Amino acid sequence: MADDAKPTGPNLSKGVSLADLADGGMLVGHVGDDEVLLACRSGEVFAVSAHCSHYHGPLAEGLLVGDTVRCPWHHACFSLRTGEPLQPPALGPIDCWSVEQHDDKVFVTEKRETKPTPRARPASSPPGRIVIVGGGAAGFAAAEMLRRQDYQGDIVMLSDDDAAPVDRPNLSKDYLAGTAPEEWVPLRGDDFYAENGIELRLAAHVAAVDLRAREVTLGGGGKVPYDRLLLATGAEPVRLVLPGADLPHVYTLRSLADSRAIIERAKQARRVVVIGASFIGLEVAAALRARKLEVHVVAPEKRPMERILGPAMGDLVRSLHEEHGVAFHLGESPAAIEARQVRLKSGGALDADLVIMGVGVKPRTALAEKAGLKLDRGVVANALLETGAPGVFAAGDIVRWPDPHTGQAIRVEHWVVAQRQGQTAALNMLGHGAAFDAVPFFWSQHYDVPINYVGHAEAWDELAVEGDIAGKDCLVRYKVRGRTLAVASIYRDVASLEAEVVMEGERA
């Protein structure tokens, strides 16, 4: 809570009547300066922090599922008993308080110490050293989960980035817009790695994996042996091959260094052309509008995001950006980039002193391919996220895994999925045998409008709209033969969470 903010709701240490708390209900009050959520499940009352440890989402506006609460904003899940973050994007716990019941009143007493509860140890002995290639969403979540499980062996995390793991989604949103300070960007402070015995080696490019010798070779020639290996090398932005694509004012965006470089350039720029109306391209457009640049978006499709969200949501996204002054040039492609212009295939030209290519990414599978692992538009893994090589796992943007909900082998490029896969791979490197069965989730933010998407629908035969898309209050179901494969929503968080719970129970 901000220093000057007054805690809201009843003083829970003085007690509230049980009658005010229906079974399955939530109520926000305070204990001292802390905002506390009281939740009642099957007659049991829990008291936890009212805010999510990810971006401070209001948990009372989320959903209770069993003895857990899910955050309305990006679907993190916490144990009401221990405060433990059970599902990313949250990786930190929420506070818990003790509760006492006297007659028909509940009283919240002292804050309890919260500790993660490791799973029961598997029968097999733990590996001596785990090497993680990649310091992104999946790699970081894996390392964190290994220590949460009380793994005592060596963890070596090798990343060819110069920066320690960062909150990548922020790089095209508030950080790029200038509304989030840089200290929000690292996933953890530098001390975290030493304190948790994670040997993080930055600017460490892994050039090869020797599956027989069980070691990786670094670009500089050093070797690192492993007992278990996690490949979490992510994806890299596609750069269109066209004249001028390598001029210094042409950028792609993946890393903190990329975002910093765009911010520096934007300080002197007046007009930007964003090539591509993808999620990242349009988030960049919104962020650069916040920096008062004139923004033009060039993309070959008729509507932004139509292939993923359908025509009406595509129109909404377009009008949202137009309301904020973005000019679209749809049905157009760039032919060449010059120092002060982008030439279009149709013959026209747009002035630009900054160009961003947001035309998609390709998974960084070269290392896996060179090692001889099986590829199919990604690294092929089984339900445990283990590749064909025993002891070698894959997670995040590179992995194609058998998704039990669609019955297909899928690969997605979502932050939360990468984190959850990193965690599952971590459990399986310890021998837990946990199938990865999370329902995919992603979010995207355009100005003040968040779009949440749950599930996976590459195509649909019916699109059912609840609410009002143009009014920015809706839930859209993407269905195949009557079954909902995915939902996209704006400001319908509980319905989105409920749809997620239903999808979790469904198998193809």
Ligand SMILES: Cc1cc2nc3c(=O)[nH]c(=O)nc-3n(C[C@H](O)[C@H](O)[C@H](O)COP(=O)(O)OP(=O)(O)OC[C@H]3O[C@@H](n4cnc5c(N)ncnc54)[C@H](O)[C@@H]3O)c2cc1C
């Ligand atoms: C700007 C931006 C905004 C995004 N916003 C969202 C969003 O709002 N919602 C959402 O769901 N998703 C979002 N995404 C997608 C999301 O960030 C990715 O899906 C996620 O980061 C994938 O995690 P990962 O661990 O697979 O890969 P990454 O996070 O990319 O990490 C890969 C790591 O591997 C390292 N690496 C690669 N090859 C090697 C090698 N050979 N040797 C050593 N290290 C190597 C890289 O340096 C990096 O550290 C966004 C992506 C970007 C770029």
Ligand code: FES
């Ligand atoms: S704020 Fe709760 S999951 Fe992001």
